[in-house]
Amino acid sequence: MSSSDGKLRYDGRVAVVTGAGAGLGREYALLLAERGAKVVVNDLGGTHSGEGASQRAADIVVEEIRKAGGEAVADYNSVIEGAKVIETAVNAFGRVDILVNNAGILRDRSLVKTSEQDWNLVNDVHLKGSFKCTQAAFAHMKKQNYGRIIMTSSNSGIYGNFGQANYSAAKMGLVGLANTVAIEGARNNILCNVIVPTAASRMTEGILPDILFNELKPKLIAPVVAYLCHESCEDNGSYIESAAGWATKVHTVRGQGAVLRPTLDEPVTIEYVKDVWSKVTDMSKAKHLGAIAEASGTLLEVLEKLKAGG
Ligand code: NAD
Numbered sequence: 001m002s003s004s005d006g007k008l009r010y011d012g013r014v015a016v017v018t019g020a021g022a023g024l025g026r027e028y029a030l031l032l033a034e035r036g037a038k039v040v041v042n043d044l045g046g047t048h049s050g051e052g053a054s055q056r057a058a059d060i061v062v063e064e065i066r067k068a069g070g071e072a073v074a075d076y077n078s079v080i081e082g083a084k085v086i087e088t089a090v091n092a093f094g095r096v097d098i099l100v101n102n103a104g105i106l107r108d109r110s111l112v113k114t115s116e117q118d119w120n121l122v123n124d125v126h127l128k129g130s131f132k133c134t135q136a137a138f139a140h141m142k143k144q145n146y147g148r149i150i151m152t153s154s155n156s157g158i159y160g161n162f163g164q165a166n167y168s169a170a171k172m173g174l175v176g177l178a179n180t181v182a183i184e185g186a187r188n189n190i191l192c193n194v195i196v197p198t199a200a201s202r203m204t205e206g207i208l209p210d211i212l213f214n215e216l217k218p219k220l221i222a223p224v225v226a227y228l229c230h231e232s233c234e235d236n237g238s239y240i241e242s243a244a245g246w247a248t249k250v251h252t253v254r255g256q257g258a259v260l261r262p263t264l265d266e267p268v269t270i271e272y273v274k275d276v277w278s279k280v281t282d283m284s285k286a287k288h289l290g291a292i293a294e295a296s297g298t299l300l301e302v303l304e305k306l307k308a309g310g
Helices: 023-034 056-067 079-093 116-144 155-159 165-188 222-228 270-280 292-307
Strands: 014-017 038-042 071-075 098-100 147-152 190-197 239-243 246-250
Touching (some): 014 023, 023 071, 023 222, 071 079, 079 116, 098 116, 147 165, 155 165, 190 222, 222 239
Parallel strands (some): 014 098, 190 239
């Protein structure tokens, strides 16, 4: 939907933005509401490491939206209670069209010092929370044959980052979750994409260098997420990195690989693996695979080759 001045609109759409009481989520909620969406501002309101709770964070953003003439309600549940978060949307507005899984916390420790509690809480909020909210929203989206879902990943997951084993694992887990949600939702026009943001927020204060911190305004990423949530955006299963008024698609790629034995009858030996290792790791002809069937397809080709004698 767009207005006569060409602006993309979300009238009639109901958006749930988790962790929308601050940082990136707040900007997503403000922008979607400004463009006509009815917004559920979810936020538990705890500390950045997941302690405590407060209604204040969500209430302030709801107030901001209403003052600007928009429609919003607050939801104070933890995303781990995803069904309750989505129930707030359905009770207040009767449906849910857009879900931005954004809520997050940090408990940074080196691998050796990561306690089971730090591991569990970070994975629960990011990964399980996104799963629970998505599962609950998906049921409604399926009935209405429409939905737009965003998962929030991180460069810490994609590239790793010292002291963030729990967070990196959760953030890469979200990429896997998005891959499958994108496949399961496609036939019902439920599209799922991943945002990989870098922005100044309480989460990155003291981590990002000052010169970067001041330029990485969360507001600059909101239009990218809003576009991914619009009915005119047909991307599905994309990972979009964005920061500082810049965005790019990120892909996984696979090399051509190497056959590890001369014929089907021969074993794979460590020595043979060593001999062809430079071919195994050669990425000069790497390409992106669009689906798991393409990966299996190559395996069939390899077997055919081996059957034919290498
Ligand atoms: P932020 O701390 O400003 O905002 C996160 C919000 O989530 C907070 O308001 C917090 O109260 C809320 N929250 C935490 N646990 C919750 C729970 N269980 N239920 C509901 N709400 C909860 O951080 P941010 O930088 O705006 O981060 C937003 C998202 O972007 C996070 O998922 C984060 O991991 C991700 N991310 C941020 C950056 C960055 O550079 N800021 C980089 C990569 C990924």
